[in-house]
Amino acid sequence: MAIITLTTDLGLKDSYVGSVKGAILKELPSVSIVDISHDIKKFDITEAAFVLKTVFHDFPEGSIHIIGIKTEATLKTPHVVVLFKNHYFIGADNGIFSLIFDILPEKVVELSISQDTDILTFPTKDVFVKAACHIARGGSMEVIGKPVSSLRKSEDLRSFSEGPNVLKGFVAYIDSYENIITNISKQQFYDFGKGRNFTIFFRRAEYSISSISKSYNDVPSGERLAIFSASGFLEIAMNSANASGIFGIHIRDVIRIEFYD
């Protein structure tokens, strides 16, 4: 049974998500439709990209991921299907793909599907569903689009080093527990740190943390800790408390790590 996931900013109150699911079931009665999130901040492709980047590899290969955010096609932002690590991603090339993938995808086609209606405001239902169902039925990408060689680049905050001892990153996401998830990956942390002692600084000097915990319960309830998140990024959190609110930390704030020989 094919799997189609949905990541959108459509919200759960209106009829839109229902319309998308109805349209899928009209084409494909037997399919697993999985909601990733419909509560992405309106038009925020950075947030949507982070959510998708951290979730897609939990799905089986061959899964089809519809991205319903900033979906209108323009000359600069055509509709595309992207094949990456044996997952299919369908959306508008508005810059989101360069934020999801750290390496070049295997294949990209620009969609040449024609809509059944002249209403151009709901391509998630009128275009992406058609493409997704075509792929789900085993159809090839080339039948519904023409290959293109590049995707639009988005400006992204990247972590960087200052000399051999300082690694700087940014807050990439704050989850509903108010855990603070940075863009510093576990591998990057260990490659740069090489086992040295370190201190993580954020916002104020007195908020520093000098060890990595394995679980939230490693520290007493209400105390701060650093941990690698389920998705493999450095996370600053509190055991059973709201780190971002308590520390006053926001998306894109700087996180600085000093390593000592």
Add this chain to the structure above:
Amino acid sequence: MAIITLTTDLGLKDSYVGSVKGAILKELPSVSIVDISHDIKKFDITEAAFVLKTVFHDFPEGSIHIIGIKTEATLKTPHVVVLFKNHYFIGADNGIFSLIFDILPEKVVELSISQDTDILTFPTKDVFVKAACHIARGGSMEVIGKPVSSLRKSEDLRSFSEGPNVLKGFVAYIDSYENIITNISKQQFYDFGKGRNFTIFFRRAEYSISSISKSYNDVPSGERLAIFSASGFLEIAMNSANASGIFGIHIRDVIRIEFYD
């Protein structure tokens, strides 16, 4: 595989939606249950009707739509199953059906299903699920109810003309993007306008709009536009901004269109 959709004001936090789904799966292990919305404003049948009206035709014919809002049966509001354009709608006849359908439905039966419990507060689970599963198994409407010839009428704001040049409508729904959706349909707009020039007025004279856009991106980000919504109604919106909040527009506000020869 039968499709049962759910449109309710039950909310997603409590156990109620889970109970409804459990009850369906107890009767019918293999079925597609699709959430339309559980965040309808409590007891607001007008909002529920708008959501259902705009979504049901996106589902395959034969789909069964459970309406879980103002569900208690009284002598005046019996439980019914309605067949309309080959879709089944199950709910209390509290006036909602006259808001969903623009023409008379094919068939209506008043349900004569007896509950398994003497708790009468949850007919969505204890009555509607039974009726839905009966229909989903291919059962006929007549077996579970007796035919009735009419449905309760609700007062509804209807668009109307003032002379040959002015068409007036009302705000029917505001979606989570704060797009303002009116009750003026595309067909009505073109039938009345006959290709003439026009100006749409709402709230203040300076908010007028004199053209119909094809997509939100037809105007610069943050500018207002008129467009036909995915559901075919005249919509006033802003590209990537919150029209209803910025213009101070609410449900039931008047929208006035002047046509010029």
Add this chain to the structure above:
Amino acid sequence: MAIITLTTDLGLKDSYVGSVKGAILKELPSVSIVDISHDIKKFDITEAAFVLKTVFHDFPEGSIHIIGIKTEATLKTPHVVVLFKNHYFIGADNGIFSLIFDILPEKVVELSISQDTDILTFPTKDVFVKAACHIARGGSMEVIGKPVSSLRKSEDLRSFSEGPNVLKGFVAYIDSYENIITNISKQQFYDFGKGRNFTIFFRRAEYSISSISKSYNDVPSGERLAIFSASGFLEIAMNSANASGIFGIHIRDVIRIEFYD
């Protein structure tokens, strides 16, 4: 088709619920995954227990219920699978089970599943999903854990009598309609009351209620009533209005019933 339900405090915005569902579909392509609630108050096992207690018996026997709240394993709170009335419950033994079950469960095993990752913060995905899929495939509990004889006890507010005429209970849950659900069961009410007249008191003397309604519509819109909830507990509500807000009632407030000979 096996049924796996999810009751968590993960929220619907982040990627976490999607990750759990992806992990299930990776192991078991054909399964019914049902969301009970993901909006349980963070870390609130009492609320999660109430939701599960009132919903699980609506699902078919053999259903598997994943409990994703306070999930980290410690020496004192191991991961367990519990068999109760032919339903399987999987979670951390943090005290929640004693709040769900009123009698001893049939069987309990402490899980000895090893994770694929060294990230210990997401057992819902990395441990509970494995256990659930094992059970869903027909595997036995003993293969994935060792039998234990007891579960951790949680302090719970219990209703109690004061002499032969007074029954006291507590507010156990307030639902999204602001109905006030107590921990006094229907059976307890009738066993203690033996058909006598009664008055229910809550917060202020003038808020008393002296009869049990069968449906919300038994009283005029906006009036208070007492009723047995869909889950069989004494509930104080208002017809089409928000009882808890209007009465200023909170979780754990006392409800006192006086019976008269």
